[in-house]
Amino acid sequence: MFEDRPSAHPEHLLLTPGPTPIHPRAQRALLRPMLGHMDPEVFALNGEIQAGLRTLYGTAPATFTALLAGTGSLGMEAGFANLVERGDEVLVCVNGSFGRRMAEMAGRYGARVRLVEAPLGQPIDPADVAAKLDGARLVAVVHGETSTGVLNPVPEIAEVVRGSGALLTVDAVTTAGMEPFYMEAWGIDYVYTGAQKCLSAPPGVAPVAISERALARHAARRTPTPLWYCDFGGLRDYWEDHTYHHTVPVNLHYALHAALEAALEEGLTVRQARVREIGEAVLAALTPLGFTPYVGERAARLPTVLALRLPAGFDDAGIRRALREREISVTGGLGPTAGLIWRLGLMGEAARPAPYRALLAALEELLNERGLVARFEAALGAVPA
Incomplete structure (x- = not known):
């Protein structure tokens, strides 16, 4: 075979x-014996992962962090599934393939999508975001547009969005862990990455961080989250209350933990x-x-x-x-x-x-x-x- x-x-x-070479410590972690996803040792390891992700993303001390059981694209989709309801005005920054993917996903969840666009190879202009911001319930931007190698000015975009009432979701798939990122200071509400990018862990889990504002928006939904698997409430049931929601990929948690630990040790x-x-x-x-x-x-x-x-x-x-x-x-x-x-x-x-x-x-x-x-x-x- x-x-x-x-x-x-x-x-x-x-x-x-992406994917990137697996960090040697993450590779070794994959050889650990399997434990059940409800095992106290796994919950303890998950708690260490959550603390490490708060450092990685520069969050407030109590910010909810977790791993989704999927790649970065699931992180993208989970944000729209939980934070967008049919008819919501969503402003998406598009200057490459992954910004366009954001727009498609938001539309599939019933959003009325407006675009802020820039030519390929050029960053999004925060002034263009400001010009189209009125009425938006959520603004979405890719920090590092993988398809073109553009670093979008997320701190400046966040400053424009702050105080508008809109939530800000950021794709940090090619930046978290290798680029400055300050979720709390910038005022970001939802961020995700993929394990297989800057952390050099195996693909299959998506580290996320969710602000209190985003959790409050989710709690005030008129209808249930249409994506049951990544419902923020279900995630918190498992990650905070340690009750069953779905079976997490324990071996990938081992590997992500090892890679994240190595990254934070390096600095x-x-x-x-x-x-x-x-x-x-x-x-x-x-x-x-x-x-x-x-x-x-x-x-x-x-x-x-x-x-x-x-x-x-x-x-x-x-x-x-x-x-x-x-x-x-x-x-x-x-x-x-x-x-x-x-x-x-x-x-x-x-x-x-x-x-x-x-x-x-x-x-x-x-x-x-x-x-x-x-x-x-x-x-x-x-x-x-």
Whole structure:
């Protein structure tokens, strides 16, 4: 059986925008013996996860945090399912594929969706949010737009939304754990990420944080939450009251706990510096070949997903296929940017010198270019291995 064979790719380098290489401590945690999801030891571990998520997201001390049993897209959907009722005005910021996914989900839950749009490769303008804010019950924005490598100005957008009466929900899938994030200080009501991104845990759980304002909005619903599985009330029954709601993936909780613990031990500011330094070094190595940042405004470049416009005449599919044969995976553009850009993942364990040193060495061979590794090393500085 396939499941019984050892991996054919023990040294495969995963440099995609997700999933990321699993942290060694998370990998080991998966080997722990199974316990029941109602076991006191699991509840104790869940409590540690909740405390760690409050630090990760910069929440108020009593903010409700939890893991949803699904990937980041479930985190996205759960927010709309719990906080939107039919006919609600919802303002969605769209400048890429995942903002557009937000708009689609909100519409499926009966929202009257209005869009604030920006061209691909450009950030959302907070003034445009302010101009369309009137009457909105909820505003939704992607912090780091994975499809284009844009970092949206969430603190400025949050300042615009604050005091309007609208809730603010934020997709932090490619930022939480590697980018500054301050839920309480910024005034965010609902945030989610995916375990397989900046934390380098296996995919399958979505860490969320929910403000008191959001919980109050949920409690005042006129109709039950249409998504039973992720109803905020049911989640609190399990995570706070320790009563049964559904069977959680205990082994993924083990792994997320280990990865989260490792991230907090390393230090969030250290991780933020690490991803920036490696990204700048990769850019320094590739710029002489004609690679250029897809996002023109430096402040709007997402450090965790380095989006690079390809040189003229570059064989995107061919080079990526040749890299794959060398056990290196990189990702091209998505939708309109296919064949136009590469999106290099710099999250969690991918944001280390060794895998990018290997990528650049392979490109030296494939492109018959020398000096890529040397330029990378020269620009790198003292980034931890």
